[in-house]
Amino acid sequence: xxxxxxxxxxxxSAVVDRLCFETGYSSVSADKVANDLLGVPGRPLDLxxxxxxxxxxxxxxxxxxxxxxxxLFTDVSFRKKADDLLHPLIHASLQEKVHSLEVETGRPVIAxxxxxxxxxxxxxxxxxxxxxxxxxxxxxxxMMRDGLGLPEAKRTVAAQKPIAEKxxxxxxxxxxxxxxxxxxxxIKRIGGILRVKSS
Numbered sequence: 304x305x306x307x308x309x310x311x312x313x314x315x316s317a318v319v320d321r322l323c324f325e326t327g328y329s330s331v332s333a334d335k336v337a338n339d340l341l342g343v344p345g346r347p348l349d350l351x352x353x354x355x356x357x358x359x360x361x362x363x364x365x366x367x368x369x370x371x372x373x374x375l376f377t378d379v380s381f382r383k384k385a386d387d388l389l390h391p392l393i394h395a396s397l398q399e400k401v402h403s404l405e406v407e408t409g410r411p412v413i414a415x416x417x418x419x420x421x422x423x424x425x426x427x428x429x430x431x432x433x434x435x436x437x438x439x440x441x442x443x444x445x446m447m448r449d450g451l452g453l454p455e456a457k458r459t460v461a462a463q464k465p466i467a468e469k470x471x472x473x474x475x476x477x478x479x480x481x482x483x484x485x486x487x488x489x490i491k492r493i494g495g496i497l498r499v500k501s502s
Contacts, residue, residue, distance in 0.1 A: 325494030
């Protein structure tokens with residue numbers, strides 16, 4: 304299993320999509336797993352509501368994702384409580400999906416996990432790729448993508464483990480700060496290495 308991580312708005316999803324194109328591998332997304340778990344009534348949502356209270360939920364029982372996200376990136380103790388509850392649930396579901404894909408395709412799986420190092424899952428991967436982009440670039444992309452103001456975008460980027468620390472821990476680093484063709488060249492090179500290793 305290959306892990307891809309990086310800072311918020313560093314371009315992880317775009318890199319994973321292209322890496323799958325280059326290698327023929329499948330992919331799973333921890334964010335999608337989390338959204339699926341919290342998108343329907345059931346145990347994960349009930350446990351979360353019990354932990355954080357009704358204020359983060361709409362009247363129909365749906366999670367107010369915008370309010371929840373704001374709290375995650377502004378309140379350290381709130382984020383720790385939520386992470387302690389959700390990370391094991393996400394981890395179990397992610398493992399199931401990876402196993403199913405491995406059985407189905409017989410090929411490695413690329414897992415996109417924004418908080419891979421923060422969750423302590425790094426030892427579960429044969430290779431880890433960090434998608435790097437400078438903080439100013441990530442802030443600008445976040446403002447454009449989510450419509451955030453500058454202060455909130457800066458807080459969101461600052462709330463995660465510094466990207467330079469993640470880069471030092473990785474097997475490969477893809478710098479996605481510049482033009483996309485430059486990123487593509489790096490993806491192609493790393494994709495070639497991964498294909499050789501898995502052959």
